[in-house]
Each structure stands twice: as structure tokens, then as C-alpha cells.
Amino acid sequence: MQKLFLGASAFYLSIVCSFAQSPAPDSAAYQSRKLKLDEVDFVSSYYVQDGNHSAVTGGKGDEHLTDFANALQLNFLRTDSRQRLHTFGLELGIDHYTSASSDKIDSTTISSASSADTRYYPSLSWSMHDEPKHYTVGVGLLFSTEYDYFSSGAFVSYSKFSEDNNRELGLKFNVFLDSWKVIYPVELRGFDTPTGRIENPAARGTKPRNTYNGSFSLLQVISKRLQVALLADVAYQSGQLGTLYQRVYFTDGSHNVERLPESRFKLPVGLRSNYFLGDKIVFRSFYRYYTDDWGISAHTLELEVPYKFSPFFSVSPFYRYFTQTAADYFAPYRQHQASEEFYTSDFDLSAFDSHFIGTNVRFNSANGILGINHLNTLELRYGHYSRTNGLQANIITLAATVK
């Protein structure tokens, strides 16, 4: 919580400094085409979880984890000579997490380096909106790096709007080419032989993990108060999909690292629906059905009801229900046979229901908030998450938009 306030304070100071001298307004049409900073988004959150089914220790053990995440996005605008609007996005995210279970990868140390890590994820994007021709195209590059994982990704997107702007059809294709440093639990990094201990050759090097994702979206205005979006993804993953520092204990007392297939096909389909009731209440709903070829099928249902106390202030209680079946390869601690081809005791892949409940508070004003002229939107969100297998989590998020 203290970190969240520190992050917010740093952000406040950066806004005050960056807008201390406002530029003179453009007068000539030529000048209005210049690249200008349009929007700055800042999101800071603190997440904490507790449970007793750590996958690192075979589905049994402390799951305490904290994550302090911060992301800053800058959006620049430029209009070209054909009156097409270009948006350039630059984002930097930094997450710092501590994990009790990661510390058990190498339990021979009192506190190993794996007990905490920092993830950096910069990205660049560009999109062009052509209003007369009713379409938008975009491309982007995404990167992520942490101690044992490096990811580089890219996307292309295309959206077509109807002439009355009541319908939008969107297509997007993403690819992530990731590389995972092999880290085995300390006791599985070598074998004891009559001549001494030898190194396990599988416990070193890096492994690839590639993800290809196609997204389809159809946004439709139904009436003056109702609009819906139909969303569908088709995703294919290949490479190292199991986590090599997660242990699995077998019925005979032996243990090994998690083994999962080297490919996975995912098919989620979702529907968003927003309805404005009267002048003060909005119903924001979301439903998703998910299935994959590992045997997981899931339903997600979300309902959020913003109540607008004024055009500038709203409070939105929300509830999310999620249920999933277990992956074919899941079994709890000491319930797998050593002869099985694939095995995991990761409870994220078990059958469970989860409930997520909380509130979002939102201020927005074109004239500024808290005395900051350019601060356009300020949001605070808290949520409590609970799973039927015992995992509990809390998350608090602060988001600010400066225009």
C-alpha cells in the first residue's frame, strides 16, 4: 500500500513538472499536423496472494506472493496531409514480485535470488485512423524480460467501421517468440553415481515457447442505450509449456519436474454488453466460454454496475464468477504415477471455481482533478479474489490519465 502511494506521488510530481510550461496554441493548419503528446496513462497496482498449494513444491506448500506493478504509457498524435490520424504509443511496465514458492527452487540457500525478481516490459505501437474511409490499421512491438524469461512479440491489427459508426469489425494477429532459461529444482540438477555426482544435461540451457494468436471482434450498437461486442480468439502455443522448476511427487515417493505437452490449442469466445439504465446506472456485463485441447473448459461471468453520482464521479461495484474443469494432466500431491507421459500438480490447472468481488471509483473531468489542470481521469479499484481450493488474493489499483 505504501509503495502504491509512493508511486502515485512520483507520478503527481512528474505531471506537475511536465506541464509547468504550457506550449502556445497552434494557429496555422501546418502546425496542427505536428506530433504532439496527447495522453499519458499511469497504472500502479499492488497484489498479494496466500494459499497452500504451491506448484514449486508439488502442489503442497506456501503460495504467498506479492507483486507491485507499474506501467506508464505515452500516446502521441499527428494528423497527416490526408487528414488521417496517427497515434504513436510508447509504454514501459515494471513489475517487482516476491514469491515464497520460488524460493523453494533452491532450498539449500536461506533466501535465494529466485525469491524476488523484477520484470520489465516495454512496447511500441502505431495506428492510423482514416475517418473518411472508415478504417484503422495498427502495428506494434512488445518485449518482456525477467531473470529467467525473455519475450519478443509483435502484432498487426485492422478495424473497419460502418458509415454510421454503429458497427466495427476488428481483426488482430499477435505472435510471441519467447525464450525460457531452464531452471530445475536444486536436487534434480544432477545424479548421484558410484563415482560421484554428475550434472543433469537437461537442467541447463534455454527452451523456446512460441504463441500465435488471432483475434476477431464485432462491436454493434443495438439501440441508444445498448451496445455489445462479440470477441473470439484462436491461440496456438508450442515449445516449453511446462514449468521446469515445478515439482511433481509420484505415488511411489519419487519426484520429477512437471511434464506437459509441447503444444496447446485455445479457443475462447466472449460477449460484452453495456446497457445504460435511466440517467445514472450502467450495466457492464461480460461472459466468456473457453476450451482447449488440454481438457480445460471454463465459463466466466462478470457484472459491474457503475452508479453515476454526477457526470464526473461514479462508483462501480463488481462481481466475477469463474469456473473451470481440470487439465487432463493434473493430479494433486503424490497422486500421479511415475509411468505417466505428462503430469502436473499445478493447482492453476485443477478444477475450481473462483469469485472476485470489489469496487471501482472513478473521477473524470475535462477541467482537471485535485488542482491539476491536465489530470483528466483518476480511478481507484479494489478487488478480493477467492478460489474454492483455498487461494485468496487482494489487489488494489490506481490509474490516472493526463491529457
Place this chain on the structure above:
Amino acid sequence: MKNRIALLFSGAILLGLSSCQSVKEYNKMYLNDSEMALTARKTQKSEMNFMLYREGASGANGGKTGGGCGCN
């Protein structure tokens, strides 16, 4: 039971799309309200990320379906 829910939902989508009105720009006061955006909120960025790790299902919500992190 779950299949029936999915069927009902599909039916509701088809019924909804078939009864669309052409709403003029000057009649979009409610639709253009910031709470009516058909996207996840900025404050949902981090929670969508932790759910990507903590649940077997992902995607079709404007977020990722996997990749880019050591998640499921």
C-alpha cells in the same frame, strides 16, 4: 446445463443483432459515456494479468491468451 446457457447466450446475440437500430451521432449521448466503453478498464490491466497466471482459461477479453510471460 452449461450447453443450454451457451445456447441461450447465442440466441440472445442473434436476437440482439437482428433488432439493431441505426443510431445517429446526435443520439449517442448514452453510448458515448465513458462508462459505456466496450473494453476493459485501465484499472483492470493488472488483475487481468494475475488471472492469466492463476487460471487455466484466458483470452476473448481484450487481453492476452498466453505468451509474453511465464504464465499458463
